[in-house]
Amino acid sequence: MQIITSVSDMQAHADALRRAGKRIGFVPTMGFLHAGHLSLMGRARQENDVVVASIFVNPTQFGPKEDLDRYPRDAEGDRQKCESAGVDVLFTPAAAEMYPEKPVVFVAVEGISDILEGAIRPGHFRGVATVVAKLFNIVRPRTAYFGQKDFQQCAVIRLMVAGLNLDVEVVVLPTVREADGLAMSSRNSYLDRSQRQKATCLFRALSAGEELIKSGVREPDKIRQKMRAVLGREKGVEIDYAEIADADRLTPPETLGGRMVLLVAVRIGSTRLIDNLLILC
Ligand code: PAF
Numbered sequence: 001m002q003i004i005t006s007v008s009d010m011q012a013h014a015d016a017l018r019r020a021g022k023r024i025g026f027v028p029t030m031g032f033l034h035a036g037h038l039s040l041m042g043r044a045r046q047e048n049d050v051v052v053a054s055i056f057v058n059p060t061q062f063g064p065k066e067d068l069d070r071y072p073r074d075a076e077g078d079r080q081k082c083e084s085a086g087v088d089v090l091f092t093p094a095a096a097e098m099y100p101e102k103p104v105v106f107v108a109v110e111g112i113s114d115i116l117e118g119a120i121r122p123g124h125f126r127g128v129a130t131v132v133a134k135l136f137n138i139v140r141p142r143t144a145y146f147g148q149k150d151f152q153q154c155a156v157i158r159l160m161v162a163g164l165n166l167d168v169e170v171v172v173l174p175t176v177r178e179a180d181g182l183a184m185s186s187r188n189s190y191l192d193r194s195q196r197q198k199a200t201c202l203f204r205a206l207s208a209g210e211e212l213i214k215s216g217v218r219e220p221d222k223i224r225q226k227m228r229a230v231l232g233r234e235k236g237v238e239i240d241y242a243e244i245a246d247a248d249r250l251t252p253p254e255t256l257g258g259r260m261v262l263l264v265a266v267r268i269g270s271t272r273l274i275d276n277l278l279i280l281c
Pocket of ligand 1: 030058061128132150153
């Protein structure tokens with residue numbers, strides 16, 4: 001596996017691969033890799049000639065009071081995981097390499113970036129869209145792979161790709177879960193033992209919402225209330241939101257139908273966790 005840290009080296013390498021007719025599959029990450037990331041790398045390996053993964057903890061998607069400084073890192077462990085997953089090129093630029101100057105150019109995906117996660121983390125999706133657009137220009141992938149766990153992020157990236165006519169196919173793969181349903185996330189490492197137990201409430205709330213829909217309930221408010229009730233039962237869990245939305249635009253539905261998504265976000269101590277379930281009804 002080749003490790004590249006410079007933007008110009010990565011671009012030159014990607015250009016040479018493209019000229020040689022190679023199909024590049026790309027898995028962008030912020031590192032501290034878990035089974036969710038490895039499933040993306042596994043799919044990229046199956047579908048492409050060359051797999052590029054990036055590890056970059058992107059400062060522009062963190063708010064001033066968020067966890068940029070303590071975001072978990074494990075450079076050597078990540079390198080080994082990428083190697084075992086069949087990654088050909090690991091791109092690990094420093095922040096000064098990606099943003100040599102204070103950035104003045106941003107990609108904004110309006111509307112969807114201001115609701116749900118965006119309402120609680122202003123500027124977050126502008127940072128995500130900007131860095132993903134930059135990474136696409138540097139790595140020049142044919143296909144890029146993202147996890148459904150970050151459902152709104154996937155929707156923002158799809159809209160960005162369509163809106164800017166980017167020549168990249170976006171593939172979203174299902175959330176990988178622990179045995180008790182907790183969605184894999186690098187941020188799970190912040191949880192102590194008792195918080196880790198409480199964290200199962202996200203999946204329990206989503207499952208309760210899904211059950212209600214399956215039993216024939218069609219009023220969005222009843223589903224929201226059910227999910228809030230399950231989350232609210234857990235002491236020390238602060239609810240940011242428990243929502244049901246149209247799966248493409250993430251707007252709240254008047255009645256249920258088609259592709260819907262249940263979305264929850266909570267804070268347990270100083271850790272924010274999100275999760276979602278896609279529902280066809
Ligand atoms: O999902 C992530 O890890 C990040 O938001 C991403 C897509 C790598 C952009 O920094």
